[in-house]
Amino acid sequence: MPAPTVLIVAQAGRLQAEALLFAASLAETSPSARLVVAEPQPGPLWDDDPRLDHDARAALRRLGATILPFDARHFGRTYPQGNKIEALFALPADTPFVFFDTDTLILGDLAAVPLDFDRPAASLRREDTWPKPDIAGHDRAAIWRALYDRFDLDIDGSLDTAHAPDDWRRYLYFNAGFFHFRCPHVFGQRFLHIAQTIRDAPPPELAGQSLDPWLDQVALPLVIHGLGGGRDALEPGWLDGRTSCHWRALPLLYARESDAVVDTVERIANRPDLKPLLARHAPLRKLVHEGGGARIRAMFDRTALPAQERDLRKRIRAAGLWLR
Structure with a gap:
């Protein structure tokens, strides 16, 4: 199949370095x-000019790359993750697309990935990050059912009944590091409506639940389910597998990703045309160009990593190498 339009969001600072990689x-x-x-x-929802610098x-x-502008009308500095929602309207309608977070590497040809643009999917490389059931006495089932009911969606068709009601894997939950669909405007309108409603008028069952930074990941399952997608809409092993790697933070990349991923980052970061630009981003310079990443890599056995990401972060911070 032909490769789709690939969409990322980039702005001044860390994201422009990630976008170059x-x-x-x-x-x-x-x-x-x-x-x-x-x-x-630039606009009232940003404190500083968010635009890329000239060299980037x-x-x-x-x-x-083609660079297209968009205005932040609903999120901006208060929830920069909302960029991925508002950026969808920069694309023309009816353009099959796949969105990626900038902290991603492409490792193989996207044209080979069997994306079904009529059935949206998103990343299943995630942990049990939301909700936290004990905060106000509501269990997972009640919280998720309240959200599906709010948007007139049938939760039963989204459940993985191989898992018990108190198991987070029973409920449709994605990392928002990638998603795809046949039309960015249809996807974007639904994503925007659901995210704004959850933010501004959450059901009572969400009392005490944090939506920062989880709002996009709370809304995304509802968007995908409502558009006919789900956890089985993309054959596993492609994205967040052999064709892409959502590394998320350079210290985590060095701690847990494959040698091939590390080699790719270091090769690109040392390209003569890119090294001077990337070295301006201090964390990348210190971890990639000055050897901090190799120190992190030596701290961990990748065949026996901690079960929780927070344990990786804690050890890296203790070594003074949590740099972003």
Whole structure:
């Protein structure tokens, strides 16, 4: 199948460094892919100018990216994760797309991934991060059912009944590091409506639940289920597998990802055309160019990693190497 339009969001700071790594990896592995970088524009919902700097903009264009502006009308500085919702409207309607967070590497040709754009999917590489059932006495079943009821969705069709009612895996839950669909506007309108409703008028069962930074991941299962997708909409092993890696934070990449992923990051970060730009981002410079990442890598046995990500983070922080 032809490679889809690939959408990321980038702005000044860390995200533009991540976007350069992403764009370089995409250009190497997926020559037919069209990369769109959505760039938030200055406005009342940002304190500082969020636009890419001149050098990063030029480098992204050399790597084949088209840069499209969008305005933050609903989230901005108060919830920057909302960029991934508002950026969808930068694309033309009826454009099959796959969105990725910038902290992702493309490792294989996206044209080979069997994406069904009529059935949306998202990342299943996630942990039990939301909800926290004991905060106000509501269990998982009550919390998720209240959300599905709020949006007139049938929760029963979303359940994995191989897991018990108190098991988080029973409920549709994704990491929002990637998702895809046939139309960014249809997906975006539904995503925006659900996220805003949960934020502004949550059902009582959400009392005490934190929605920062989880709002996008709370809304996303409802969006995907409502559009006919689900956990089985993409064959496992492709995205967040052999074709892409959502590394999320450089210290975590060095702690737990494969040698191939580390080699890819280090090779791209040392390209003569990109190294001067990437070295401006201090965490990347210290971890990749100055050897901090190798120190992290030596701390962990990747065949026996801690079960919880928080334990990785704790050990890395104790070593003074939690840099983002």
